[in-house]
Amino acid sequence: MEQIIWSEDLSVGVKLFDEQHKVLIAMINKLINDPAATTMSETVSDILTEMTLYAQQHFKSEEDLMIEYGYPHFDEHRSQHIAFRKKVIELCTSAAGGADVVPQVLLEYLKEWMTQHILCEDMEYKQFFKEKGVW
Numbered sequence: 571m572e573q574i575i576w577s578e579d580l581s582v583g584v585k586l587f588d589e590q591h592k593v594l595i596a597m598i599n600k601l602i603n604d605p606a607a608t609t610m611s612e613t614v615s616d617i618l619t620e621m622t623l624y625a626q627q628h629f630k631s632e633e634d635l636m637i638e639y640g641y642p643h644f645d646e647h648r649s650q651h652i653a654f655r656k657k658v659i660e661l662c663t664s665a666a667g668g669a670d671v672v673p674q675v676l677l678e679y680l681k682e683w684m685t686q687h688i689l690c691e692d693m694e695y696k697q698f699f700k701e702k703g704v705w
């Protein structure tokens with residue numbers, strides 16, 4: 571599978587968020603680079619840790635800025651972040667239980683998150699923050 575290379579097409583217009591999104595892309599690439607990774611592998615445990623941090627730090631950055639500027643779609647956006655947080659807990663539980671599908675589920679979920687969340691939901695705030703002069 572091809573690595574994902576960040577380009578301006580992926581930019582949501584806010585520098586900090588682009589940098590944080592690159593971290594998510596790095597997670598996807600790490601999984602792509604290690605197709606034989608098992609649930610008990612270092613790759614999978616690293617990704618689960620990174621996803622936990624990502625959900626704490628990056629989502630907080632987005633949500634704080636949305637609150638500060640009164641983003642009109644905050645509630646819907648936040649509910650997607652909550653779903654991601656729940657998914658991370660679910661995947662950690664599956665991994666701890668030894669479910670062998672974890673690496674595949676992780677890769678699919680992160681790719682889907684990139685296309686469904688970053689490229690759709692996050693792109694929706696691009697114009698909003700631009701108009702507010704945030705970049």
Ligand SMILES: [Fe+2]
Binds near residue numbers: 632647651691692
């Ligand atoms: Fe988001």
